[in-house]
Amino acid sequence: MQNSPVSQIKRRQVIRAGTTVEQMVRAIADMIVTGVLAPGEKMDEISLATRFDVSRTPVREALRELGAMGLVDREPNRSAVVANVTEGYLHSMFEAMSELEAICARLSAERMTVEERRSLELAHRASAKLVHAGADEDYAAHNTEFHTRLYRGAHNDHIFELVTQTRARLAPFRRAQFRLPGRLARSYDEHDVIVTAIMRGEAAAAGHAAYSHVAIVSDASIVFASTKRN
Amino acid sequence: MQNSPVSQIKRRQVIRAGTTVEQMVRAIADMIVTGVLAPGEKMDEISLATRFDVSRTPVREALRELGAMGLVDREPNRSAVVANVTEGYLHSMFEAMSELEAICARLSAERMTVEERRSLELAHRASAKLVHAGADEDYAAHNTEFHTRLYRGAHNDHIFELVTQTRARLAPFRRAQFRLPGRLARSYDEHDVIVTAIMRGEAAAAGHAAYSHVAIVSDASIVFASTKRN
DNA sequence: CATTTGAAAACTGCATACAGTTTGCACACG
């Protein structure tokens, strides 16, 4: 394991500060949502402690926090494992995501400032290039930002927290959503309906469009997740 | 420290099982939502440790978990404090609550089983007696159960989690909601509209009724909370 | 009298130590 003191020191400076535990929470959460750690994978405290060059105490606190976030499952006297949800629960998370996005789109249509609307539309139009170029990765990044704009546009901090939290828990299960042929173009079109409704201040229409958009992604992801499992 | 093996064993048997940390999380969370600990109150680790007769380690883990739940605020090298949110954030939580309840009522209208509908209506009808008797406390208990029925009736585990979590964080700020004169009777009437819509399977109507119902409670609570603060 | 300062007290962050539990393996026994 490449565990030189140098890399440790670098980590502490590069990943912006905070307590040891906070750094570990971010680092581990990142590994989970990006798929470096797969759902179901065991994470014993000693390995993590040596890997991050700290004692078990901060590791345990980080794992507990990740457990509270729903990213890892913990049982007494057992190793923590990367959260692996049942298909039923996965479905409920996707449905919740659709509902939450619908709320955000609806509220965005009502509440976004002129500046927010303008920059939403600009970013959306710009993403057309990525679709034509077939740039999966870049479009995925744009997509993440697009949805974050909707969450912020609702101007409700608590809903922002709920939707962000749900998105993090879903992340491990919807990687590669843009691998499906033709998905990029259709995603763009769906975004377009949402943006248009928001620009016109048509709250209900924006909500419905966002609901369908997420539902479509959900269906694709559930297929993906269930074919991959076991 | 009175750390006799006997008291240890007793605790483990009397307070129903789970790890030490889980017990503490439940106990402290309960103190917060019931108002034994007021928002803004400091909770230093040593006091809690001696109070629960354990070392600081499990206390720290419990506090971290409570922090992740949003019930306590933590900053590096400072004592944890019972979460004290800004008026703006409080407002966003109440709005989120309205939206979530609307979703639950809507889905309940579509998905509740015959049995669930029957027992919802029965419990609701029974609560009329409490209103006439002016039994604040008992009606509050019924009210909690009533809303829990809606959350379960939606048949979506993740939404259940989100709404439960939000309710817990709001609890400290809406105590005494039934102290306001005439509130009991109006609450019953509002419940009645929701129940009727659900029994008829009118999803949209149930959603709207639930949204208004919670919004009304929110307004009252915000007044209460802000008059009490500072 | 108000303000600054500095040292001690109090508390948090992390490491280490130890106790209790689970797991895996080897050996005995049917």
Added chain:
DNA sequence: CGTGTGCAAACTGTATGCAGTTTTCAAATG
């Protein structure tokens, strides 16, 4: 050859100790 049993290794849960930070309070100074 399969199965059960017991021991050892590995790991989690909790306690304790120490280092570093914040807070408090009182004395000194203007």
